[in-house]
Amino acid sequence: MSHDRAQAAATRAVMLTEGDLNVSQRRSSWAADHIGDETRELLELDARYFLRQSLSTPCLNVLRGSKGVHIEDWEGRSILDFHGNAVHQVGYGHPSVIAAVVRQLEKLPFCPRRYTNEQAIALARKLSELSPGRLSKVLFAPGGALAMGMALKLARMATGRFKTISMWDSFHGASLDTISIGGEALFRQDIGPLLPGTQQVPPPNPAGCPFNCGHACSLKCADYVEYVLEKEGDIGAVIAETARSTPFFPPREYWQKVRAACDRHGALLILDEIPHALGRTGRFFTCEHYDLEPDMLVIGKGLGGGIFPLAALIVREELDVAGDRALGHYTHEKSPVACAAALATIRVIEQEGLLEHVRSLGTWTLERLRTMQTRHPVIGHIEGMGLMIGVRIEAGAQSSELAEDTMYRALAAGLNFKLTMGSTIQLMPALTLTRDQMQNALDILEQAIAASERA
Numbered sequence: 469m470s471h472d473r474a475q476a477a478a479t480r481a482v483m484l485t486e487g488d489l490n491v492s493q494r495r496s497s498w499a500a501d502h503i504g505d506e507t508r509e510l511l512e513l514d515a516r517y518f519l520r521q522s523l524s525t526p527c528l529n530v531l532r533g534s535k536g537v538h539i540e541d542w543e544g545r546s547i548l549d550f551h552g553n554a555v556h557q558v559g560y561g562h563p564s565v566i567a568a569v570v571r572q573l574e575k576l577p578f579c580p581r582r583y584t585n586e587q588a589i590a591l592a593r594k595l596s597e598l599s600p601g602r603l604s605k606v607l608f609a610p611g612g613a614l615a616m617g618m619a620l621k622l623a624r625m626a627t628g629r630f631k632t633i634s635m636w637d638s639f640h641g642a643s644l645d646t647i648s649i650g651g652e653a654l655f656r657q658d659i660g661p662l663l664p665g666t667q668q669v670p671p672p673n674p675a676g677c678p679f680n681c682g683h684a685c686s687l688k689c690a691d692y693v694e695y696v697l698e699k700e701g702d703i704g705a706v707i708a709e710t711a712r713s714t715p716f717f718p719p720r721e722y723w724q725k726v727r728a729a730c731d732r733h734g735a736l737l738i739l740d741e742i743p744h745a746l747g748r749t750g751r752f753f754t755c756e757h758y759d760l761e762p763d764m765l766v767i768g769k770g771l772g773g774g775i776f777p778l779a780a781l782i783v784r785e786e787l788d789v790a791g792d793r794a795l796g797h798y799t800h801e802k803s804p805v806a807c808a809a810a811l812a813t814i815r816v817i818e819q820e821g822l823l824e825h826v827r828s829l830g831t832w833t834l835e836r837l838r839t840m841q842t843r844h845p846v847i848g849h850i851e852g853m854g855l856m857i858g859v860r861i862e863a864g865a866q867s868s869e870l871a872e873d874t875m876y877r878a879l880a881a882g883l884n885f886k887l888t889m890g891s892t893i894q895l896m897p898a899l900t901l902t903r904d905q906m907q908n909a910l911d912i913l914e915q916a917i918a919a920s921e922r923a
Contacts, residue, residue, distance in 0.1 A: 511527055511529075523654075536560060537559055552896065553769065556897075557747055562773065567812070579802050612769060630665045632667065635707075637671050639655075645663055690726050697732075720758050820900070881912045883909050
């Protein structure tokens with residue numbers, strides 16, 4: 469293989485860690501068959517005025533509308549959305565969320581600095597009541613990366629230490645500080661100097677484990693976290709996703725060991741649940757599955773009801789130590805409209821019994837996927853918690869190509885999902901999805917896999 473081809477292959481592998489490519493031949497072929505002249509004209513205008521970037525511009529399609537568990541493209545096709553950037557916990561345009569937003573827009577659309585408002589106070593109180601253990605103090609920000617940045621600053625102020633431990637393969641945002649603690653080459657490669665003192669360790673994922681765990685985690689990765697804590701001696705925080713959205717789910721004992729190690733070495737534990745808090749795993753917070761209380765918890769994505777960008781940092785009261793410093797200071801820090809949307813979202817989750825629904829539907833879905841696995845040898849590892857589910861395509865050197873082919877065949881049949889880590893199909897639908905809608909999606913998926921196998 470020539471140097472240029474080798475470099476192209478390496479670049480492709482890096483890009484595939486976060487999602488499917490927006491520059492692939494399969495995308496071009498799909499567009500030729502499914503994109504009409506009017507849509508194509510809009511896509512060309514989009515590419516003309518937006519900066520190009522991997523995984524985004526140029527875009528796949530143009531949307532005309534969204535409602536419930538579906539999106540509608542410019543051609544008028546209704547598509548089950550199992551991607552949604554993880555913002556659609558209560559579906560798109562939930563009437564209760566829309567009504568709350570409209571009421572607030574008419575009353576108080578913005579709250580300037582030095583003032584507060586009823587909606588912001590009510591949301592902070594609600595999150596304090598819902599959060600596990602001693603987590604009771606809150607700050608809001610317009611996005612998850614900004615909330616994670618506030619957590620990093622607070623950790624420095626509270627401990628007097630600037631060093632951190634985080635995980636390879638992790639994602640905490642695309643800003644310079646969050647890619648410094650993140651572990652994906654797609655965001656870090658060739659970007660130049662990152663934050664000092666940020667150290668990455670292997671994640672608790674048996675796939676590709678450097679400790680050769682096999683199919684089950686041996687917890688050597690947890691021991692290694694403590695090894696680094698002890699050797700460095702001045703780590704301020706351990707930062708990790710409670711569960712990786714690819715997905716993989718650490719064993720319960722992993723988090724117990726890491727929590728104890730942080731306590732022994734004076735490091736704070738910061739958990740990132742930006743994509744999956746608010747019920748996606750069947751609990752309001754994913755750390756509840758592990759009986760785990762972090763020192764700080766960062767949530768976002770769906771908090772704004774799939775309408776407004778909103779994230780929150782929730783911490784122990786003892787960490788309220790930065791009264792003379794600016795942790796966030798964001799213009800829309802206490803947006804009354806975003807907070808109204810968040811409060812309505814939480815009410816929908818509670819009143820419609822979505823946590824129990826997610827647990828039941830998630831279990832049923834995993835059973836159906838494992839039955840499907842017996843019919844299709846290319847379906848490898850299946851993992852899920854609630855409605856955060858991954859299906860790995862395993863076809864040797866052709867795995868990523870077959871997964872991408874499956875994705876576009878499914879999209880043509882009305883099912884939208886994301887690929888991650890090269891060949892894993894990520895299924896993250898709205899939590900309001902019915903069993904019949906899930907069965908329809910699984911039928912589309914199986915037909916797409918079967919067609920890809922034959923091809």
